[in-house]
Amino acid sequence: MRPLLHPAAEDITVExxxxALADPVRVAICTGLSGPGCSLNCSSFRDIRNEPIPxxxxxxxxxxxxxxxxxxxERRGVEILNSSRFAEVEARFPGLLAAIVNAHRIQLAEKEASSKKRKRAD
Amino acid sequence: MRPLLHPAAEDITVExxxxALADPVRVAICTGLSGPGCSLNCSSFRDIRNEPIPxxxxxxxxxxxxxxxxxxxERRGVEILNSSRFAEVEARFPGLLAAIVNAHRIQLAEKEASSKKRKRAD
DNA sequence: TCAATAGTTCACAAGTGCGGAACAATTGAA
DNA sequence: TTCAATTGTTCCGCACTTGTGAACTATTGA
Incomplete structure (x- = not known):
């Protein structure tokens, strides 16, 4: 099993x-890790969608x-704890993460609003 | 030849x-179209990279x-004129495009700085 | 009608992503 | 130590995407 690879802050690329953030599941994981000092294992996010993710x-x-x-x-016993590196990314690309997370939030809010509207129409 | 498809502003998704913007060529096209009232045909961007793009x-x-x-x-005679819809995107997802374009700009500047440094070292 | 020009579409090879099955690492209990 | 349980990773097959040359379409002007 190869070791977990982390790029240095200066090797992080916009591409x-x-x-990574073009996928809704991964964005959801990121927002889930956005609390200060937040550290969660992988399987915490198994049910982040309606269907459980393999x-x-x-x-x-x-x-x-x-x-x-x-x-x-980082490995902690039998599990792997994941924490965000958002501060490092923010230092290199100011405003980028905030704008993306915000955009996903807007889209989600619109989707919920329209599904509520659909319900009212039924 | 099927007609050119444009989503309505409210159907634009973050994903x-x-x-689209995870590709450097496409970002370069976008920055090339970012001037006010700018409208360019496709082949204007053939040499946007070092190698010509097919x-x-x-x-x-x-x-x-x-x-x-x-x-x-939009078709204009024999060519197709492309213009940006950045204002519409900005209205829906404020700050998103600016942050992404800015991040690419930062990365490009770093790349150029490091290649200059490499040149000095030779 | 024909040639020139600008893009699109098609087809194929190479690459990428999802997900089930098998594997690996760690822990705790017998 | 050995074994089962738990948590993730890796492998592999299949579907989908991407880049590119070749063929095709649309438009214009001669």
Whole structure:
């Protein structure tokens, strides 16, 4: 089993960040890790969607976030604790994460509003 | 030949935007179209990289930008004029485009600075 | 009608992503 | 020590995407 790879802060690229954050599951993981000092294991996010996410898929999502430089993953006994590297990313690319997370938040709010409206119409 | 598809402003998704902007060529196209009232045909961007981009590839890039809602493409005689829809995107997702374009700008500046440093070392 | 020009579409090879099955690492209990 | 339980990773097959040359379409002007 190869060791967990983390890019240095200066090797983080915009392409990798955007690719990582173009997926709603991964954005949800990031917002879940955005609390101060927040550290969660992978399987905490198994039910972040309506359907449970297979653990191999979840593992890939975490790898992509990790190698993009968005999270740091450390073994703690039998599990792996994940924490955000948002401060480092913010230092390099100011405003980027906030804008993306905010955009996803807006989209989610609109989706919920429209589904509520649909319900009223029924 | 199917007509050029443009999503309505309210159907623009963050996923499609980030996916579109995760590619350096497409970001370069967007910055090239960012001038006020700017309207350019596709082949203007053939040499935006060091190597010329094949026109079929360029066509795909424009399709992805178009269907993400980032640009509007209209036939004008034999060519297709592309203009930005940044204002619409900005209205829906404030600060998103600016942050992304700015991040790419920062990364480019760093890359140029480090190549200059490498040159000095030779 | 024909040639020139600008893009699109098609087809194929190479790459990427999802998800089930098997594997690996760690812990705690017998 | 050994074994089972738990947590993730890796492997692999399949579907989907991407880049590119070749063929095609649309438009204009001669």
């Amino acid at each position: 990798a960040l955007l690719h 653990k191999s898929t979840l593992s890939q999502h975490f790898r992509i976030l990790r190698e993009a430089g968005l999270i740091r993953s | 499609a935007l980030l996916h 026109k079929s590839t360029l066509s795909q890039h424009f399709r992805i930008l178009r269907e993400a809602g980032l640009i509007r493409s």
